[in-house]
Amino acid sequence: MNDPGIPYEEKAELLKALAHPLRLRIVRGLLKCGCRNVTCMERNTGQSQSCISQHLAKLKATGVVRAVRAGNEVYYEIADPGVGAVVAALLGEREEDYHSEL
Secondary structure, eight states: OTTTOOOOHHHHHHHHHHHHHHHHHHHHHHHHHHEEEOOOOOOOHHHHHHHHHHHHHHHHTTTEEEEEEETEEEOOOOETTTTTHHHHHHHHOOOOOGGOOO
């Protein structure tokens, strides 16, 4: 079946990026709470800064999140507006309950 215009490879990369429990948790946290820094993610996940940074690098490389610098701090936010629908479907949540600043 040939479906021109459907970016299967791009969508598969999104699913791969979300296919780790910590990355999924980070993305859900960003969707629920908006822009956040690594220190806050450390507190909420119990994971180390280096572990979170590695996962954020993967999410950033696939275009799921973007980094925004504010002075000395770096904050992360959702970059792909389609991520909310995917995460909501996976977790049985309502996309409308997520932070709407995309």
